[in-house]
Amino acid sequence: MTESAIYSPATYRLYSLQAAVAQAYATIRRHLAPIISPSFIGFGHAPCPGDTEVSIQWLTKILVAAGSIPSHAKITGAEFKGLDGNRGMAGVMTRILVTYTLDVRPNADPTQDSQELHLILKKSKDGRASRLGNIISGQAREATFYSSDLAKGLPKSFLPKVYYAHGSSLLGEYVILMEDIKQRRGHTEAGAPTLHPIDVNFVFGNQVWGLPPSVDPDTLPPPVQMLEQMFLTAASLHAQHWNDSSLLKLNWLKSAGWYRGANRTGWEWGVQAGSEAWARGKAKAASGDYDVKYSEKVVKVMDESFKRASWENLQRRLQDRSIPFVLSHGDFHASNTILDRSKSSASSDLVIFDWSEVCIWEPTTDLGQTVISDVSIPLFQAHARPALRKYWEKLVELGVVKPTEYTFETCWRHFLRGGVEKWLWVFGVLSSYPGMPAKGVQYFHDQILAFIELAEQEEDITYDITTVILFAPTTSP
Structure with a gap:
């Protein structure tokens, strides 16, 4: 009900x-x-x-x-x-x-x-x-x-x-x-500077803001290596509760109710908040006072997705048993992870924080989110698929998926769709978010566009508004 x-x-x-x-x-x-x-x-x-x-x-x-x-x-x-x-x-x-x-x-x-x-x-x-x-x-x-x-x-x-x-x-x-993870005592290797824990988004270049003067790029691991480590860490996380129906009983987990057909009001309020924010964002850009250039392709995908969004469409997606679900961090990107180098550079761990959106969701959405959020376009165009293969192979190794039932190509298609869907609602909100600089909106627009174009090389994909952050209505009902 x-x-x-x-x-x-x-x-x-x-x-x-x-x-x-x-x-x-x-x-x-x-x-x-x-x-x-x-x-x-x-x-x-x-x-x-x-x-x-x-x-x-x-x-x-x-x-x-x-x-x-x-x-x-x-x-x-x-x-x-x-x-x-x-x-x-x-x-x-x-x-x-x-x-x-x-x-x-x-x-x-x-x-x-x-x-x-x-x-x-x-x-x-x-x-x-x-x-x-x-x-x-x-x-x-x-x-x-x-x-x-x-x-x-x-x-x-x-x-x-x-x-x-x-x-x-x-x-x-x-x-x-x-x-405070960043204050863990750093490891000192012979003839090398002390390696303190560091934000993973710095490894990817901190795309919008750039690296602060305190960060020495020469001490950072290669971005490709970091991308693979994030994907492998996600595989270990997702394997813990792959298609675990007991998660659906935990009412405090975001989206547990959605999978059971409950909490409709909150989801619809969230969609409405995102739709209204996107309308304001388009008007803001069209005014000429906000230096953001939207491509027709992104606008079309956004408009059609919000127009098509409905509780019934969400339920059809969530009840599709061909799509796996896991315990998902819900906001898995490089700014919510820290590379802990306090042991040694050869055994650095990823520490994940800010679990405020922890939920039940399809797994590859976590991965698509971090790629769009933080990874440069040339890097993800060349290395997203190989990194995802390592993720899929890890799941097979851990015994949570059978390669004949959940093929890599299926995993890849879910990744291409889920990454964009995760960002549609978020981008709608950020497009008119108070204090968000135009260069930030433009960056995320360009990332989404490149990801959509990467997906188009594979097949024609229809994107839906699915996961949202819950908000109160912008005006009292």
């Missing part, structure tokens, strides 16, 4: 009431927690959306329990720092520099034995509007994921170390405390 139709006034009012009650509760909690926690619990309280500091008592308890500091350590400071280069579109992210000493004698000089620990605090914004958006979009799912058996079952190298994760779909909030 599906839910109500698009822009249901009753559904929107219910979500709005839920957000208002949640905000009222959070306001009361903010005033009472500092009083109740130290007095009755004794170790402070966990940070909440809207808090401007972190309880030292609570932080000590969490870090000692995780084995990150000794039980006799004394935290002497927790300094909030900015997060340069944060490209996220929601929530608040802050670096925390924790200083602690192992000498707890009364007259000890804390500066003589001071040690550091670098953390990232990610939490939702406070306020009724933010909670409404989080309730509708399900943004608490990342915290739920980090605490789930799904995360515990993945190789440890795939994820950052998470010290605390709280997510509430009821309150529309989340708080995550994790390690």
Whole structure:
């Protein structure tokens, strides 16, 4: 049974009431927690959306329990720092520099034995509007994921170390405390500079913004090698839950409801938000004040896809059992992965973060997304197919697919279609996203166009709007 139709006034009012009650509760909690926690619990309280500091008592308890500091350590400071280069579109992210000493004698000089620990605090914004958006979009799912058996079952190298994760779909909030991966101690090889963890998008040249002066290109692996490593990492991730029907029972996973024919309202709101954003984007470019040139081919694909988008078409796609589904990161691109070189350059791992869109979806969509997002056109034109073959061969090696049932050519066709479909809705939103520079929109337009033209060499493909990010309606129903 599906839910109500698009822009249901009753559904929107219910979500709005839920957000208002949640905000009222959070306001009361903010005033009472500092009083109740130290007095009755004794170790402070966990940070909440809207808090401007972190309880030292609570932080000590969490870090000692995780084995990150000794039980006799004394935290002497927790300094909030900015997060340069944060490209996220929601929530608040802050670096925390924790200083602690192992000498707890009364007259000890804390500066003589001071040690550091670098953390990232990610939490939702406070306020009724933010909670409404989080309730509708399900943004608490990342915290739920980090605490789930799904995360515990993945190789440890795939994820950052998470010290605390709280997510509430009821309150529309989340708080995550994790390690700052980039501050892992770098590995030093004989006669070579120290190799620190680095953003994978830098390996691909950071296409829109370029490399910062602090990055030495000579220390980076070849982009082709990096592309293959991303695809092989994705194969190991996807193999964990290939066509695993138990995923469909996890309501907090984005798209689990869609596969069961539920959550129609949220999907249709998302499509509507994308369609309206694309209309604004075209008007913005046509005004002459925004230096973006759209090709007729991309405009036609976008227009026809949004026009054809419907819940019924989505259901036909999702019920097609010839298309596999997996646990998907949902936002798999180079800016959400870090190359951890703290062991050695020969055994560098990829650490994947920002699991806010973790979902059930067809696997090759993850791969197409990262190619369009970050890989230069000449590179993916020449190397996307060989890299995908390595991905497919890894799946065969792991025993999750039979080459006679899921052929490489099938995998390749799904990759060509899924990569574009993943980007259609996103591009519609980015085309008029506040603060998005014209050169960024032009870059993604050109990437999508080249990918479409790559697909055209194989066969005529019809693209549909499928996966979306859930939004509240732009206007009250």
